[in-house]
Amino acid sequence: QKNLSILSPEQIELGKMLLETGQGHLFENWPDPGVDDDEKKSLLAQVSLLNSSYPGGLASYIKTARELLADSKAGRNPFDGFTPSVPSGEVLTCGDDNFIQYEDTGVKEVQNAAFVLVAGGLGERLGYKGIKVALPMETTTGTCFLQHYIESILSLTQASYKHAQGESQRDVPFVIMTSDDTHAHTLQLLESNSYFGMKPTQVKLLKQEKVACLADNDARLALDPNNKYKIQTKPHGHGDVHSLLYSSGLLKEWKDAGLRWVLFFQDTNGLLFKAIPAALGVSATKEYHVNSLAVPRKAKEAIGGITKLTHTDGREMVINVEYNQLDPLLRATGHPDGDVNCETGYSPYPGNINQLILELGPYIDELSKTGGAIKEFINPKYKDSTKTEFKSSTRLECMMQDYPKTLPPSARVGFTVTETWLAYAPVKNNPEDAAKVPKGNPYHSATSGETAIYRANSMILRKVGVKVDDPITQVFNGQEVEVWSRIVWKPKWAVTFSDVKRKIKGNNSVSQKSTLVIKGSDVVIEDLALDGALIVDSVDEAEVKVGGSVCNKGWEIEGIDKDSGELPEEVRIRGFKIKKMEQLEKLYGESGKFLLKP
Numbered sequence: 054q055k056n057l058s059i060l061s062p063e064q065i066e067l068g069k070m071l072l073e074t075g076q077g078h079l080f081e082n083w084p085d086p087g088v089d090d091d092e093k094k095s096l097l098a099q100v101s102l103l104n105s106s107y108p109g110g111l112a113s114y115i116k117t118a119r120e121l122l123a124d125s126k127a128g129r130n131p132f133d134g135f136t137p138s139v140p141s142g143e144v145l146t147c148g149d150d151n152f153i154q155y156e157d158t159g160v161k162e163v164q165n166a167a168f169v170l171v172a173g174g175l176g177e178r179l180g181y182k183g184i185k186v187a188l189p190m191e192t193t194t195g196t197c198f199l200q201h202y203i204e205s206i207l208s209l210t211q212a213s214y215k216h217a218q219g220e221s222q223r224d225v226p227f228v229i230m231t232s233d234d235t236h237a238h239t240l241q242l243l244e245s246n247s248y249f250g251m252k253p254t255q256v257k258l259l260k261q262e263k264v265a266c267l268a269d270n271d272a273r274l275a276l277d278p279n280n281k282y283k284i285q286t287k288p289h290g291h292g293d294v295h296s297l298l299y300s301s302g303l304l305k306e307w308k309d310a311g312l313r314w315v316l317f318f319q320d321t322n323g324l325l326f327k328a329i330p331a332a333l334g335v336s337a338t339k340e341y342h343v344n345s346l347a348v349p350r351k352a353k354e355a356i357g358g359i360t361k362l363t364h365t366d367g368r369e370m371v372i373n374v375e376y377n378q379l380d381p382l383l384r385a386t387g388h389p390d391g392d393v394n395c396e397t398g399y400s401p402y403p404g405n406i407n408q409l410i411l412e413l414g415p416y417i418d419e420l421s422k423t424g425g426a427i428k429e430f431i432n433p434k435y436k437d438s439t440k441t442e443f444k445s446s447t448r449l450e451c452m453m454q455d456y457p458k459t460l461p462p463s464a465r466v467g468f469t470v471t472e473t474w475l476a477y478a479p480v481k482n483n484p485e486d487a488a489k490v491p492k493g494n495p496y497h498s499a500t501s502g503e504t505a506i507y508r509a510n511s512m513i514l515r516k517v518g519v520k521v522d523d524p525i526t527q528v529f530n531g532q533e534v535e536v537w538s539r540i541v542w543k544p545k546w547a548v549t550f551s552d553v554k555r556k557i558k559g560n561n562s563v564s565q566k567s568t569l570v571i572k573g574s575d576v577v578i579e580d581l582a583l584d585g586a587l588i589v590d591s592v593d594e595a596e597v598k599v600g601g602s603v604c605n606k607g608w609e610i611e612g613i614d615k616d617s618g619e620l621p622e623e624v625r626i627r628g629f630k631i632k633k634m635e636q637l638e639k640l641y642g643e644s645g646k647f648l649l650k651p
């Protein structure tokens with residue numbers, strides 16, 4: 054009461070709301086006016102931000118928290134009444150006719166799409182000190198994830214224009230969700246690299262705010278132990294992307310501009326864009342409102358399982374069940390072994406890679422009802438079995454793939470499964486944890502993330518008839534990986550399987566020790582025998598044909614000690630570096646036709 058005089062009317066309203074929602078402890082022991090006034094105002098400024106950045110405001114946050122905390126204490130789980138079963142989806146095989154057809158359809162649709170990257174996570178499991186999108190996707194060229202994503206979007210859009218001759222060309226929007234942990238670095242990475250060729254107006258950064266921590270089962274907001282004028286906050290999860298897109302007004306803008314699709318993807322998956330065109334083709338062909346991309350999943354792998362859930366009351370949904378929940382859910386519903394592989398060697402539940410394709414119209418309709426709020430969960434760590442006290446404060450969390458949970462049964466929700474080697478190689482685990490991953494399960498490390506790029510490109514070249522040598526097995530940072538020829542190309546050379554097929558002719562071979570880097574757009578490989586390193590770059594106006602026999606010492610993958618202080622962290626976390634001994638490197642800088650045939 055005494056302090057009312059120092060607060061603005063808006064702050065007084067917020068204070069009242071807090072008192073009404075049982076948060077009086079926030080103002081306990083406040084000194085008289087004149088002492089700590091600025092600090093008191095800063096607490097209310099923080100409350101104002103927490104209130105405005107949550108759909109429904111803080112009162113709604115506290116109400117939901119109380120309900121979920123009560124459920125958690127009572128041991129009720131969100132799957133009560135649901136029985137899991139294996140859903141059926143579209144299965145794609147890279148390079149077959151079906152795949153090529155979907156890719157073709159998908160490419161046409163790209164100009165009607167907006168791309169959304171969720172990159173607010175700190176990557177605690179990886180422990181890298183920088184932002185994850187700045188990590189090199191592979192160290193042969195050193196291209197970082199963000200550059201690759203942007204170049205892929207630009208090249209896909211170009212390909213889409215070609216299909217839609219005559220129609221007006223639009224710059225597809227690209228949104229990056231950041232957080233306080235990643236925002237400044239992401240902006241700096243973009244600005245210092247001229248947005249990697251994208252128009253700055255095409256790119257929008259939306260920063261997610263953290264949410265208030267909760268101290269107890271009554272959902273009392275937790276104060277910072279070192280500052281009684283500050284509420285503790287923690288990340289709310291990637292599900293925030295929906296409310297941010299909605300409240301930013303972008304969705305409406307996109308709809309007015311005639312866009313039809315929104316594609317969501319995550320921070321470190323260097324393979325994803327190889328599957329995006331075909332998956333978008335599936336969405337367009339099957340008219341899916343929601344399409345999630347999945348890959349075969351190893352039991353206990355740290356990726357969610359796409360599951361069909363059938364309720365005793367008849368409700369049904371196809372939804373991701375997060376990796377920590379799948380095993381208990383299965384055990385509780387008549388599968389005593391829980392999350393185990395079936396006769397295929399994989400879990401029967403496809404693994405969610407969190408690449409979601411939403412159809413914009415139905416998406417806006419749904420968000421107009423929910424404001425973008427996503428079903429949340431809470432995961433308190435209790436001190437003991439009485440579940441009355443927490444070990445540390447907790448908070449509500451939400452995941453972007455839970456979006457379909459509020460959809461009506463009429464919504465067309467599907468999923469598309471494709472091969473792991475083609476579509477999924479995230480960088481999430483630090484070397485120590487990766488080395489402990491059970492044999493046969495993927496490492497999800499910087500080591501496996503990079504070697505997967507070489508494998509995928511080698512496999513794709515094999516599919517178009519190139520004789521690529523078998524890989525060798527090597528161990529880096531305690532992880533056994535296949536090392537294939539280091540084959541890398543820029544998206545402007547090829548963004549689809551069909552592009553690769555068109556640009557590879559005749560009889561070609563690449564030895565295991567080889568490195569092949571294709572940077573130019575109009576480069577055709579014809580009758581090439583490569584045993585060494587070859588790097589070809591060209592301006593868009595140059596037409597280059599590459600063939601003949603290229604033989605040199607090449608570039609070697611050399612194991613390194615991850616603890617050696619001399620090398621940068623982004624190299625050490627992979628356990629190897631590229632040793633460049635000898636190469637044939639050509640740049641065609643002018644327009645014209647050229648032949649490279651040593």
Ligand code: UPG
Nearest residue numbers: 171172173174288289290291319320356357405406407452
């Ligand atoms: N992220 C945010 N904000 C947050 C938390 C995360 O933007 O508050 C981003 C993060 O940067 C990343 C993505 O969200 O791009 C996913 O975060 P990550 O920690 O990599 O997710 P996981 O817990 O590994 O799991 C997600 C899905 C899971 C799926 C898996 C596939 O929840 O269902 O199988 O990703 O990689």
